[in-house]
Amino acid sequence: MIWLLLACMNEPTEPTEPTAEPPPPVAAPLERTRAEAVASAESAAAALTGALKSTLTNAMAQGGPEAAMSACADQAQGAAALALVGKRARAGRTSVRLRSPANTAPDWVVPWLEAYGGGALADAKPETTVSEGEGQVTARIIRPIEVQPPCLACHGDVATLSPAVAAVLADRYPDDAATGYAVGDLRGVVWAEASVRTAQDVGGAQAH
Numbered sequence: 001m002i003w004l005l006l007a008c009m010n011e012p013t014e015p016t017e018p019t020a021e022p023p024p025p026v027a028a029p030l031e032r033t034r035a036e037a038v039a040s041a042e043s044a045a046a047a048l049t050g051a052l053k054s055t056l057t058n059a060m061a062q063g064g065p066e067a068a069m070s071a072c073a074d075q076a077q078g079a080a081a082l083a084l085v086g087k088r089a090r091a092g093r094t095s096v097r098l099r100s101p102a103n104t105a106p107d108w109v110v111p112w113l114e115a116y117g118g119g120a121l122a123d124a125k126p127e128t129t130v131s132e133g134e135g136q137v138t139a140r141i142i143r144p145i146e147v148q149p150p151c152l153a154c155h156g157d158v159a160t161l162s163p164a165v166a167a168v169l170a171d172r173y174p175d176d177a178a179t180g181y182a183v184g185d186l187r188g189v190v191w192a193e194a195s196v197r198t199a200q201d202v203g204g205a206q207a208h
């Protein structure tokens, strides 16, 4: 998926003549902590996506969309939460058109949703922000989710849903707003946040 692509941090450089140039400085501790926090948020988002995907794929294979429907509702979020215990990271999915109220956006995701959540996938920009304070660095990431063909079994036009899926929706998600999507639509986002403590005991206060 596009949002999993990471920028290459250490691109090879052209060989240069040996000169008196000093070697490049080692990244400052704060910079390293910021990179660590972003990487941790990225892996929290990947853990959630992976857990959801395997739950969905297994349940679809075993019992079709209606079995997968229940599996999604019962297990996916719990499995993701377990995978993240002890990592000072959280991840979730949300949308402007929610199926489950349990997926309501955290406050910090709301401005992004208001700006892009109801628009086209092409206009939905992934976002990464890093903030510092209270002895820790916190990274927050937002990654758009695209509707793909298998999603339509449960998020497509109501008229095209199987009766079994429609029945589970009516029973478990009476306020469902997450149907009527087409392939290539923006469905919502994966969000994740991770905190890493700053190394206060090394080198004292940082100039930047």
Ligand code: HEC
Pocket (backbone or CB within 6 Å): 056, 064, 065, 066, 068, 069, 070, 072, 073, 076, 077, 093, 094, 095, 097, 098, 099, 100, 101, 103, 145, 146, 147, 148, 150, 151, 152, 153, 154, 155, 178, 187, 188, 189
């Ligand atoms: C088998 C039915 C099923 C399929 C297939 C399915 N979903 Fe869902 N989806 C659900 C259910 C049930 C929920 C609510 C429970 C949960 O959070 O998992 C949900 C919730 C979501 C949410 C969280 C926001 C909300 O509305 O609550 C997103 C985002 C989402 N789905 C995207 C997708 C995408 C993208 C695909 C295709 C790759 C997909 N879904 C395929 C059943 C399905």
